[in-house]
Amino acid sequence: MEIEIGPISERGMGFLILLREGGKMKDLIKRAAEDLIKSAYAIALTGAGISTESGIPDFRGPSGIWTKDPEAEKRAYQSYEKFRKNPKEYWKERLSGPSLLGDLRKVMPNPGHYALAELEQIGILQWVITQNVDNLHQRGGSQKVLDYHGNAFKLRCVSCHARYDPNVFDLERLNRENQLPPLCKKCNGAIKSDVVHFNEPIPPDVAERSFEEASQCDLMLICGTSAVVYPFANLPRVAKRRQLEKGIGIILIEINAEPTPLTEQKISDYLIQGKTGQILPQIVEEVKRIGKEYGK
Numbered sequence: 095m096e097i098e099i100g101p102i103s104e105r106g107m108g109f110l111i112l113l114r115e116g117g118k119m120k121d122l123i124k125r126a127a128e129d130l131i132k133s134a135y136a137i138a139l140t141g142a143g144i145s146t147e148s149g150i151p152d153f154r155g156p157s158g159i160w161t162k163d164p165e166a167e168k169r170a171y172q173s174y175e176k177f178r179k180n181p182k183e184y185w186k187e188r189l190s191g192p193s194l195l196g197d198l199r200k201v202m203p204n205p206g207h208y209a210l211a212e213l214e215q216i217g218i219l220q221w222v223i224t225q226n227v228d229n230l231h232q233r234g235g236s237q238k239v240l241d242y243h244g245n246a247f248k249l250r251c252v253s254c255h256a257r258y259d260p261n262v263f264d265l266e267r268l269n270r271e272n273q274l275p276p277l278c279k280k281c282n283g284a285i286k287s288d289v290v291h292f293n294e295p296i297p298p299d300v301a302e303r304s305f306e307e308a309s310q311c312d313l314m315l316i317c318g319t320s321a322v323v324y325p326f327a328n329l330p331r332v333a334k335r336r337q338l339e340k341g342i343g344i345i346l347i348e349i350n351a352e353p354t355p356l357t358e359q360k361i362s363d364y365l366i367q368g369k370t371g372q373i374l375p376q377i378v379e380e381v382k383r384i385g386k387e388y389g390k
């Protein structure tokens with residue numbers, strides 16, 4: 095009997111590609127786990143991608159906050175200028191308007207946040223540097239977090255950079271008694287939201303610490319960010335430059351839904367394409383499995 099060998103049907107081909115991609119994904123997860131175990135000083139950078147999986151809208155996507163409300167974007171562009179010129183008006187507007195990000199207290203961390211917290215607990219991850227202001231890393235259990243763009247649950251003195259829990263101030267009473275803005279208890283400087291507004295410099299303490307961490311890490315896990323917003327976008331480039339100039343073995347791993355400029359410019363060593371909430375927990379499982387094999 096002759097067996098007819100014809101071209102593989104389109105459906106069959108699709109299945110083969112799926113199998114191949116699935117195998118590739120498994121290999122990459124294993125590779126990331128091995129790289130993490132071998133690393134001496136790993137840090138993670140995170141961006142909007144890890145928060146959208148908790149249901150927080152991004153800003154410029156199809157149903158992003160700015161896309162749906164361009165007026166809100168205009169106002170946001172003026173926030174810092176408004177604070178500089180008239181901190182009382184800035185506060186009056188804040189207290190009367192709705193919160194841009196909705197009620198962040200109702201949002202929960204997702205498996206991606208928990209996985210990074212676990213990597214810290216195991217002793218592998220040293221810091222998370224995040225562009226997100228939602229406090230979800232801290233709520234997910236991470237202890238060492240640098241809020242690069244500030245934290246929506248904190249206030250900050252623009253003079254001495256002291257951070258405050260908003261409950262330290264009775265903002266409604268200050269408003270009624272015409273005493274806004276709240277003043278710093280250490281230096282009497284004007285206080286604003288800790289969230290870094292457009293055109294506002296990154297608070298120098300966070301900027302310097304983040305730069306130091308990017309300069310000394312030997313592994314950078316870049317999760318849910320295309321790193322195109324500066325100066326945050328400098329951080330992977332700082333690590334890459336050190337790798338190239340000094341020939342130091344620094345590994346940059348991206349986990350993102352899509353390839354990014356970091357992928358295209360070969361700043362990252364490899365990309366694991368998909369959802370951070372699915373991939374990070376698998377990496378942690380693999381780290382634990384391999385760790386056991388090594389007797390760690």
Ligand SMILES: [Zn+2]
Binds near residue numbers: 281282
């Ligand atoms: Zn102060």
